[in-house]
Amino acid sequence: MSIIVFRYLHFLGITFWIGSAVAVAIAASAPSPWESGIAQSLRKISIRVTTPAMLFAFAGGFGMLIPNFAELYAKQGWMHTKLALLLVLAGATGVLTGKLRRWAEGQDVSPKVFGKLAWALSILAVLIITLAIFRPFSA
Ligand code: HEM
Numbered sequence: 001m002s003i004i005v006f007r008y009l010h011f012l013g014i015t016f017w018i019g020s021a022v023a024v025a026i027a028a029s030a031p032s033p034w035e036s037g038i039a040q041s042l043r044k045i046s047i048r049v050t051t052p053a054m055l056f057a058f059a060g061g062f063g064m065l066i067p068n069f070a071e072l073y074a075k076q077g078w079m080h081t082k083l084a085l086l087l088v089l090a091g092a093t094g095v096l097t098g099k100l101r102r103w104a105e106g107q108d109v110s111p112k113v114f115g116k117l118a119w120a121l122s123i124l125a126v127l128i129i130t131l132a133i134f135r136p137f138s139a
Contacts, residue, residue: 003063006060006064007060007064008060009056009063010060011060012056013053013054013056013060014053014057018125020045020046021093021096021121022118022121022125024042024045024050024100025115025121026114026115026118027042028111029111029114029115039100039103039104042104043100043101043103046097050096050097051097054090065079076138076139077137077139078135078137082131082132085124085128089121089124089125092121092124093121096114099117
Protein backbone atom coordinates (compact mmCIF):
# COMPACT_ATOMS: atom_id res chain seq x y z
CA MET A 1 0.00 0.00 0.00
CA SER A 2 1.29 3.46 -0.76
CA ILE A 3 2.14 6.03 1.92
CA ILE A 4 -0.84 8.19 0.94
CA VAL A 5 -3.23 5.32 1.74
CA PHE A 6 -1.59 4.82 5.16
CA ARG A 7 -1.80 8.58 5.76
CA TYR A 8 -5.48 8.49 4.82
CA LEU A 9 -6.15 5.58 7.22
CA HIS A 10 -4.12 7.37 9.92
CA PHE A 11 -6.23 10.53 9.81
CA LEU A 12 -9.57 8.74 9.45
CA GLY A 13 -8.63 6.54 12.42
CA ILE A 14 -7.43 9.42 14.61
CA THR A 15 -10.58 11.46 13.90
CA PHE A 16 -13.04 8.73 14.88
CA TRP A 17 -10.87 7.29 17.69
CA ILE A 18 -10.35 10.53 19.60
CA GLY A 19 -13.72 12.01 18.63
CA SER A 20 -15.75 9.03 19.79
CA ALA A 21 -13.64 8.35 22.92
CA VAL A 22 -13.95 11.94 24.19
CA ALA A 23 -17.68 12.09 23.34
CA VAL A 24 -18.36 8.77 25.10
CA ALA A 25 -16.35 9.82 28.18
CA ILE A 26 -18.20 13.16 28.45
CA ALA A 27 -21.61 11.48 28.04
CA ALA A 28 -20.69 8.85 30.65
CA SER A 29 -19.54 11.51 33.13
CA ALA A 30 -23.17 12.71 33.55
CA PRO A 31 -24.75 10.91 36.50
CA SER A 32 -27.51 8.68 35.14
CA PRO A 33 -29.21 5.53 36.33
CA TRP A 34 -27.99 2.23 34.92
CA GLU A 35 -31.51 1.21 33.89
CA SER A 36 -31.68 4.01 31.29
CA GLY A 37 -29.56 1.90 28.91
CA ILE A 38 -27.05 4.69 28.39
CA ALA A 39 -24.16 2.55 29.62
CA GLN A 40 -24.93 -0.17 27.08
CA SER A 41 -25.30 2.37 24.24
CA LEU A 42 -22.01 4.08 25.08
CA ARG A 43 -20.28 0.72 25.30
CA LYS A 44 -21.63 -0.12 21.84
CA ILE A 45 -20.05 3.08 20.46
CA SER A 46 -16.75 2.25 22.08
CA ILE A 47 -16.76 -1.28 20.61
CA ARG A 48 -18.09 -0.40 17.16
CA VAL A 49 -16.38 2.96 16.55
CA THR A 50 -13.56 3.77 19.00
CA THR A 51 -11.71 0.44 18.94
CA PRO A 52 -11.80 -0.13 15.14
CA ALA A 53 -10.83 3.53 14.55
CA MET A 54 -7.87 3.10 16.91
CA LEU A 55 -6.76 0.08 14.91
CA PHE A 56 -7.00 2.10 11.65
CA ALA A 57 -4.93 4.91 13.21
CA PHE A 58 -2.29 2.38 14.31
CA ALA A 59 -2.24 0.54 10.95
CA GLY A 60 -1.86 3.85 9.09
CA GLY A 61 0.78 5.16 11.54
CA PHE A 62 2.89 1.99 11.49
CA GLY A 63 2.46 1.73 7.69
CA MET A 64 4.22 5.12 7.43
CA LEU A 65 6.63 4.55 10.33
CA ILE A 66 8.08 1.10 9.62
CA PRO A 67 9.38 1.56 6.03
CA ASN A 68 10.95 4.93 6.94
CA PHE A 69 12.06 4.33 10.52
CA ALA A 70 15.85 3.97 10.13
CA GLU A 71 16.45 6.81 7.68
CA LEU A 72 13.74 9.24 8.80
CA TYR A 73 12.33 8.80 12.30
CA ALA A 74 14.97 6.98 14.39
CA LYS A 75 16.70 10.26 15.27
CA GLN A 76 13.59 12.39 15.55
CA GLY A 77 12.91 13.26 19.18
CA TRP A 78 9.37 14.40 18.39
CA MET A 79 8.49 10.98 16.99
CA HIS A 80 9.87 9.16 20.06
CA THR A 81 7.93 11.49 22.37
CA LYS A 82 4.83 11.03 20.21
CA LEU A 83 5.15 7.23 20.35
CA ALA A 84 5.54 7.32 24.15
CA LEU A 85 2.50 9.59 24.57
CA LEU A 86 0.35 7.52 22.28
CA LEU A 87 1.01 4.44 24.36
CA VAL A 88 -0.51 6.42 27.24
CA LEU A 89 -3.39 7.49 24.94
CA ALA A 90 -4.05 3.88 23.91
CA GLY A 91 -3.89 2.90 27.60
CA ALA A 92 -6.40 5.62 28.56
CA THR A 93 -8.70 4.36 25.78
CA GLY A 94 -8.37 0.86 27.26
CA VAL A 95 -9.29 2.18 30.72
CA LEU A 96 -12.35 3.91 29.20
CA THR A 97 -13.46 0.69 27.47
CA GLY A 98 -12.94 -1.32 30.67
CA LYS A 99 -14.85 1.14 32.87
CA LEU A 100 -17.71 1.23 30.35
CA ARG A 101 -17.87 -2.56 30.35
CA ARG A 102 -18.06 -2.67 34.14
CA TRP A 103 -20.70 0.08 34.21
CA ALA A 104 -22.75 -1.67 31.48
CA GLU A 105 -22.64 -4.86 33.55
CA GLY A 106 -24.17 -3.02 36.49
CA GLN A 107 -21.07 -2.44 38.61
CA ASP A 108 -20.61 0.85 40.39
CA VAL A 109 -18.33 3.21 38.46
CA SER A 110 -18.00 6.84 39.51
CA PRO A 111 -19.04 9.32 36.77
CA LYS A 112 -16.05 11.41 37.87
CA VAL A 113 -13.68 8.79 36.42
CA PHE A 114 -15.19 9.41 32.98
CA GLY A 115 -14.81 13.18 33.38
CA LYS A 116 -11.12 12.71 34.19
CA LEU A 117 -10.69 10.36 31.23
CA ALA A 118 -12.30 12.92 28.89
CA TRP A 119 -9.72 15.50 30.03
CA ALA A 120 -6.81 13.06 29.83
CA LEU A 121 -7.74 11.90 26.31
CA SER A 122 -8.20 15.50 25.09
CA ILE A 123 -4.91 16.76 26.56
CA LEU A 124 -2.96 13.78 25.21
CA ALA A 125 -4.48 14.28 21.74
CA VAL A 126 -3.51 17.98 21.78
CA LEU A 127 0.06 17.14 22.86
CA ILE A 128 0.47 14.41 20.21
CA ILE A 129 -0.92 16.57 17.40
CA THR A 130 1.30 19.50 18.51
CA LEU A 131 4.36 17.21 18.37
CA ALA A 132 3.37 15.82 14.93
CA ILE A 133 2.82 19.27 13.43
CA PHE A 134 5.57 21.44 15.02
CA ARG A 135 8.13 18.60 15.26
CA PRO A 136 10.36 19.83 18.09
CA PHE A 137 13.55 17.97 19.14
CA SER A 138 14.35 17.12 15.49
CA ALA A 139 17.89 16.02 14.62
C1 HEM B 1 0.66 3.71 16.65
C2 HEM B 1 0.32 4.95 16.56
C3 HEM B 1 0.96 5.96 15.65
C4 HEM B 1 2.05 5.84 14.82
C5 HEM B 1 2.96 4.64 14.59
C6 HEM B 1 2.18 7.12 14.13
C7 HEM B 1 3.13 7.42 13.17
C8 HEM B 1 3.07 8.52 12.32
C9 HEM B 1 3.93 8.74 11.18
C10 HEM B 1 5.07 7.84 10.73
C11 HEM B 1 3.55 9.92 10.59
C12 HEM B 1 4.13 10.57 9.33
C13 HEM B 1 5.04 11.71 9.71
C14 HEM B 1 5.57 12.36 8.45
O1 HEM B 1 4.77 12.88 7.65
O2 HEM B 1 6.79 12.34 8.27
C15 HEM B 1 2.43 10.45 11.36
C16 HEM B 1 1.78 11.62 11.09
C17 HEM B 1 0.87 12.22 11.92
N1 HEM B 1 0.34 11.68 13.07
FE1 HEM B 1 0.76 9.82 13.82
N2 HEM B 1 1.20 7.98 14.59
C18 HEM B 1 0.44 7.31 15.52
C19 HEM B 1 -0.64 7.82 16.24
C20 HEM B 1 -1.09 9.14 16.16
C21 HEM B 1 -2.09 9.73 17.00
C22 HEM B 1 -2.79 8.99 18.12
C23 HEM B 1 -2.23 11.03 16.61
C24 HEM B 1 -3.14 12.10 17.14
C25 HEM B 1 -3.72 12.12 18.31
C26 HEM B 1 -1.35 11.26 15.49
C27 HEM B 1 -1.23 12.44 14.80
C28 HEM B 1 -0.50 12.61 13.65
C29 HEM B 1 -0.52 13.80 12.81
C30 HEM B 1 -1.33 15.07 13.08
C31 HEM B 1 0.34 13.56 11.73
C32 HEM B 1 0.63 14.48 10.54
C33 HEM B 1 1.89 15.24 10.65
C34 HEM B 1 2.11 16.03 9.37
O3 HEM B 1 1.62 15.66 8.32
O4 HEM B 1 2.79 17.05 9.42
N3 HEM B 1 -0.65 10.07 15.26
N4 HEM B 1 2.17 9.57 12.40
